[in-house]
Amino acid sequence: MSVTDATLRAEYGAAVERMAGRALDVLRDGGGAGALPWPLSRAELAAVRVLGADLFVPHMAGGLPTDDGLAQAVAEAYRLFPLQPPGDPVIAWHDWAACTLASRTAGSAEPGQATIAPPEPLAGTPGGWRQWAPSMARLAPLALPGFDSPIHDTARAHPLCLARGTVRAMLRRDYRDAARLTRWLAWLHHTRVPVPLEITPLLTRLRQVGDGSARANLDLAVAEHLLHGHKEDG
Numbered sequence: 001m002s003v004t005d006a007t008l009r010a011e012y013g014a015a016v017e018r019m020a021g022r023a024l025d026v027l028r029d030g031g032g033a034g035a036l037p038w039p040l041s042r043a044e045l046a047a048v049r050v051l052g053a054d055l056f057v058p059h060m061a062g063g064l065p066t067d068d069g070l071a072q073a074v075a076e077a078y079r080l081f082p083l084q085p086p087g088d089p090v091i092a093w094h095d096w097a098a099c100t101l102a103s104r105t106a107g108s109a110e111p112g113q114a115t116i117a118p119p120e121p122l123a124g125t126p127g128g129w130r131q132w133a134p135s136m137a138r139l140a141p142l143a144l145p146g147f148d149s150p151i152h153d154t155a156r157a158h159p160l161c162l163a164r165g166t167v168r169a170m171l172r173r174d175y176r177d178a179a180r181l182t183r184w185l186a187w188l189h190h191t192r193v194p195v196p197l198e199i200t201p202l203l204t205r206l207r208q209v210g211d212g213s214a215r216a217n218l219d220l221a222v223a224e225h226l227l228h229g230h231k232e233d234g
Contacts, residue, residue: 011043012046012047014043015043015046015047016050016215017213017215018214019044019047019048019051020047020051020054020213020214020215020218023051023054023055024214024217024218024221026058026062026064027057027058027061027062027225028221030064035067036067036069036070038069040076042080045073045076045077045080045081046080046081048073048077049077049078049081049098051141051215052095052097052141053097053141053142053144053147054141054215055073055098056070057144057218057221057222060101060146060147061144061145061222061225061226061229062225066105070102071102071105074098074099074102075102078099083095083116089119089120089135090122090135090138090139092119093142093149093151094138094142096116096118096119096149097139097142097147097149099116100116118149121150121151121153122135122154129158129164129165130168133162133164133165133166133168134165136151136154136155136162136165136180136181136184137169137176137177137180137184138180140179140180140181140184143155143183143184143186143187143222143226144187144222145187145190145225145226145229152187155184155188156188156191156193159188159194159195159196160196162181162185162188163185163195163196163197165177166178166182166185166197166202167197169181170202173209175206175209175211176210176211176216178202179206179210179216179219179223180219182199182203182206182223183222183223183226185197185199185202185223186222186223186224186227187226189226189227190227190229199223203220203224
């Protein structure tokens, strides 16, 4: 890796942390962190692509009014970093979720954003949970109240696989994936699907051993809201 590449990676990584930290602060403070700062830098627009649906956490999990600038940020990010040809289905679902949520915000989404069709469902069976669970961990930003898709249907169908993946991640000290999968378990609890693990001790342990990053703390905060917030009707 060249010095330039390393510098860009560090700059983009810092931007992702800042943007995740902003979403976390808005969620905790009830909107006190304010709207997105404009104009966004190239690194911040890259962070929008990386975070995707997590940008909408304050609205979806916290019930706060959506910053209309989020739809504009998503549109700008996808203009600067266009959608790639179909390849990794996890990335395809990540992009679909970001554009779908952007299209819902105050009718302000850019033309074409709502036209992204849902990708093919992830391949996953109970027997293949070791391969499936890490993919679901990468899709943790979709684990939001009031959001649904074939990915959520798969989660509802395989709570034991998600629990096994979480335990395996904890045993391997992969606390990042463990936090993401715990978020899915909390989402299942929120939607009244029986979960074969106690979530509260998991959250307590993950706070103790996590890396302290804004992204990890955002996953834990969303899981807390899902676990202790109002359950969905139905």
